[in-house]
Amino acid sequence: MFKLLKRLNMHEYQMIFISVIFIALQVWLELKIPDYMSVLTQKLESSGTTTADILAPGLIMLFLSVLSVIASVIVGYFVAKIAAGFAARLRKDSFTQIMNYASQDIKQFSVPSLLTRSTNDITQLQQFVAMGLQAIIKAPITTIWAITKIAGKGWQWTTATGIAVAVLTIMLTLMLLLVQPKFKVVQKLTDNLNQITRENLTGIKVVHAYNAEKYQSDKLDQANSQLTNTNLFAYRVLALMNPGMSLISSTLTLSVYTIGAIVINQAAQAQRLPLFGNMIVFSSYAMQVIMGFLLLSIIFVLLPRVTVSANRLNEILNVEPSIKYPASTRNLQTSTNQKGIIEFKHVGLKYKGAESSALTNLSFKAQQGQTVAFIGSTGSGKSTALQLILRVHDATSGEILIDGKDIQEYSEENLNNKIGYIPQRAVLFSGTVRSNIDLGESQNKHSPLTDTEILTALDIAQAKDFVLQKEKGLDEPVAQHGDNFSGGQKQRLAITRAIARKPEILLFDDSFSALDYATDRKLRDNLAQKFKNVTKIIVAQRISTISDADQIIVLDNGKVVGQGTHEQLLKNNKVYQEIAYSQLSKEELAK
Numbered sequence: 001m002f003k004l005l006k007r008l009n010m011h012e013y014q015m016i017f018i019s020v021i022f023i024a025l026q027v028w029l030e031l032k033i034p035d036y037m038s039v040l041t042q043k044l045e046s047s048g049t050t051t052a053d054i055l056a057p058g059l060i061m062l063f064l065s066v067l068s069v070i071a072s073v074i075v076g077y078f079v080a081k082i083a084a085g086f087a088a089r090l091r092k093d094s095f096t097q098i099m100n101y102a103s104q105d106i107k108q109f110s111v112p113s114l115l116t117r118s119t120n121d122i123t124q125l126q127q128f129v130a131m132g133l134q135a136i137i138k139a140p141i142t143t144i145w146a147i148t149k150i151a152g153k154g155w156q157w158t159t160a161t162g163i164a165v166a167v168l169t170i171m172l173t174l175m176l177l178l179v180q181p182k183f184k185v186v187q188k189l190t191d192n193l194n195q196i197t198r199e200n201l202t203g204i205k206v207v208h209a210y211n212a213e214k215y216q217s218d219k220l221d222q223a224n225s226q227l228t229n230t231n232l233f234a235y236r237v238l239a240l241m242n243p244g245m246s247l248i249s250s251t252l253t254l255s256v257y258t259i260g261a262i263v264i265n266q267a268a269q270a271q272r273l274p275l276f277g278n279m280i281v282f283s284s285y286a287m288q289v290i291m292g293f294l295l296l297s298i299i300f301v302l303l304p305r306v307t308v309s310a311n312r313l314n315e316i317l318n319v320e321p322s323i324k325y326p327a328s329t330r331n332l333q334t335s336t337n338q339k340g341i342i343e344f345k346h347v348g349l350k351y352k353g354a355e356s357s358a359l360t361n362l363s364f365k366a367q368q369g370q371t372v373a374f375i376g377s378t379g380s381g382k383s384t385a386l387q388l389i390l391r392v393h394d395a396t397s398g399e400i401l402i403d404g405k406d407i408q409e410y411s412e413e414n415l416n417n418k419i420g421y422i423p424q425r426a427v428l429f430s431g432t433v434r435s436n437i438d439l440g441e442s443q444n445k446h447s448p449l450t451d452t453e454i455l456t457a458l459d460i461a462q463a464k465d466f467v468l469q470k471e472k473g474l475d476e477p478v479a480q481h482g483d484n485f486s487g488g489q490k491q492r493l494a495i496t497r498a499i500a501r502k503p504e505i506l507l508f509d510d511s512f513s514a515l516d517y518a519t520d521r522k523l524r525d526n527l528a529q530k531f532k533n534v535t536k537i538i539v540a541q542r543i544s545t546i547s548d549a550d551q552i553i554v555l556d557n558g559k560v561v562g563q564g565t566h567e568q569l570l571k572n573n574k575v576y577q578e579i580a581y582s583q584l585s586k587e588e589l590a591k
């Protein structure tokens with residue numbers, strides 16, 4: 001929690017300071033009121049008191065109360081501002097931090113957990129600051145100030161107050177001990193519920209198609225009832241707090257009056273009136289002490305949950321992204337004038353926790369403008385090889401060079417500016433066709449892609465026709481995940497996005513699989529003509545997609561089992577021959 005509070009800025013600290021002053025003023029005003037009550041009591045008990053005598057202290061009490069209300073409104077305003085600003089900063093910080101995560105860092109937490117942490121957990125913290133900050137400041141000031149006021153006013157009363165405070169402390173500590181572990185579980189169960197809901201919503205079509213509604217809702221019921229039961233236990237314990245506090249404060253009041261009755265009874269006649277006044281004042285101050293503890297109880301209600309949330313948030317804020325980039329590559333000297341040369345030297349990768357390597361001893365060199373293709377059975381390591389160029393993972397052995405320099409020497413921005421990547425499953429964001437193709441170019445290059453650039457790219461990617469047929473053309477809305485476009489259309493838009501940036505390297509991760517053969521052919525012809533100088537790395541399942549590549553690498557179980565051109569491999573590589581003959585007839589292959 002304290003670690004997070006360091007994220008408060010100077011302006012917020014100033015507002016906290018102002019709040020402390022106003023809270024102290026408020027407490028002073030509240031503690032001043034019993035003094036006038038004592039005056040009033042004594043006047044009422046004395047003979048010859050007129051209405052005017054009572055009116056003056058009465059009006060002062062009213063005035064003090066009004067001032068106290070004003071002070072509390074001011075404090076409320078500042079505290080709400082601090083809480084909202086603090087929560088907004090935490091949201092931004094966690095978003096920025098997560099943006100820097102490598103995919104294995106995201107996996108470490110899971111997406112649903114990251115979502116709960118950066119929304120629900122931050123809301124807990126915001127509530128704590130909004131409600132708890134006042135209580136944290138006010139409770140000790142009220143308690144200590146009220147205790148100094150009652151000190152020396154009668155040891156019997158002080159002892160009774162001391163016992164009440166001790167009982168309260170024990171009660172609050174016990175509750176905290178019972179509830180704290182439960183809230184840890186609650187946040188984990190919230191992650192779980194979030195995961196099931198998310199999975200269900202993303203896979204809703206499959207759930208319907210397989211009549212799996214009951215299966216899914218049973219899963220949800222289980223997670224839901226676990227969460228409900230844990231929450232119920234925690235809140236039932238906390239529900240005891242209010243009646244407990246009332247019982248203690250009422251017993252204290254009763255004790256103060258009982259003790260007072262005995263003491264006054266035993267005192268001499270002349271002492272009785274001042275003792276009575278003392279008792280009234282004492283009981284007011286004793287209530288203030290209890291009020292201080294009541295405020296503390298607010299913290300006790302919020303604290304167990306908020307410490308769990310703070311720890312969970314700290315965990316995501318403190319993760320060092322596992323892929324590190326140098327800050328700048330401005331002075332990076334490449335050994336060649338050519339652009340887009342990729343070289344793998346004995347590259348291997350073993351995923352964390354995996355038993356065997358996903359990729360072993362992969363070596364190849366792609367010159368500027370060349371096409372290198374990967375083919376192989378599923379799980380053979382094709383996507384892994386491609387993702388190594390993007391630094392989704394870092395190779396565990398060997399090295400990868402781009403234009404003669406180790407990729408780890410490039411800054412993230414420079415590396416990504418060189419590459420246009422089209423993933424296996426096209427990713428579209430809600431917005432418009434234009435915003436999906438531009439995707440941040442406006443911010444990166446300080447000028448958005450022009451319509452001509454976008455239309456040219458759409459044309460090359462065989463996407464122009466269907467986009468222009470849409471009612472709003474480039475401004476046609478794109479739903480979340482691009483759900484209002486077909487698989488092949490999404491794929492072509494993703495290709496457009498990559499090529500519109502005119503990168504030096506294009507990485508296609510099975511990006512042609514959603515296209516029909518004719519479109520696939522036209523698109524590749526366009527790329528060959530218009531992106532002659534761009535190096536292309538293609539992962540594909542279809543032989544026809546890669547047959548004109550300069551170099552084809554055949555992977556099997558992470559190992560290179562063939563490397564050469566289509567003709568060479570067809571002549572002497574068994575694995576390649578098997579793939580080729582399973583897709584095309586001998587006549588087609590002979591063409």
Ligand SMILES: Nc1ncnc2c1ncn2[C@@H]1O[C@H](COP(=O)(O)OP(=O)(O)OP(=O)(O)O)[C@@H](O)[C@H]1O
Binds near residue numbers: 352354378
């Ligand atoms: N993030 C990951 N963590 C652990 N293992 C992984 C991860 N990604 C892939 N693998 C494993 O590495 C191996 C290679 O996977 P990869 O995705 O590179 O295969 P692929 O040839 O592209 O397969 P496909 O054609 O089905 O896409 C597989 O056995 C896979 O289970």
